[in-house]
Amino acid sequence: MLLSARTARRAVAGAVGTGALTGALLFAASPAAMAEPPNCTAADLAGVASGVSASTSAYLFTHPDVNYxxxxxxxxxxxxxxxxxxxxxxxxxxxxxxxxxxxxxxxxIKNRCGDTNGDGIADT
Structure with missing residues (x-):
């Protein structure tokens, strides 16, 4: 059975806990985003999240049992x-x-940029 792309992303995200895109979008909308330390912009978070996503994909392709x-x-x-x-x-x-x-x-990046409650959003 082929897995829909959305369901596959949700399963992997559950395992690695990213939720990064939503966090990046909400993080960017936060007024506190302008006061964050350097390298804590929405772009920084999105860049790190995309690297994690690409690495996760490569890992799953090279570990068929885990991918299955x-x-x-x-x-x-x-x-x-x-x-x-x-x-x-x-x-x-x-x-x-x-x-x-x-x-x-x-x-x-979440720890460095102030995400103390684990929801992907910098605390204000």
Whole structure:
């Protein structure tokens, strides 16, 4: 079964927790965005997010078993996906570590730029 592009993105985003595009758009609309430290603009966040996305894609293409797992989440609701992803990553700590390493630049920019509550939006 082929997976729709939207569902595939949602499954991977659930695993790596990006939500970056929405965060970048909301971050850019925030009045606090102008007062952020250097390299904390919406463009910076979008650039880091696109690099993380490209690296995630390359990882999935070179790890067909992991790609198959995320593809198999098609049609499941968000809660089912969250549980299955957590169970899969607990059973596959190397995959968790590798995906975590891919996601780290996004975590770093969010931490550096003031995202203390984990929602992708800089606190005002």
């Amino acid at each position: 797992f995320f593809t198999s989440l098609e049609g499941k609701n968000r809660d089912e996906v969250r549980v299955e992803v957590e169970n899969y990553l607990n059973a596959n700590p190397q995959v968790r570590a590798e995906l975590g390493a891919i996601r780290q630049p996004l975590v770093d």
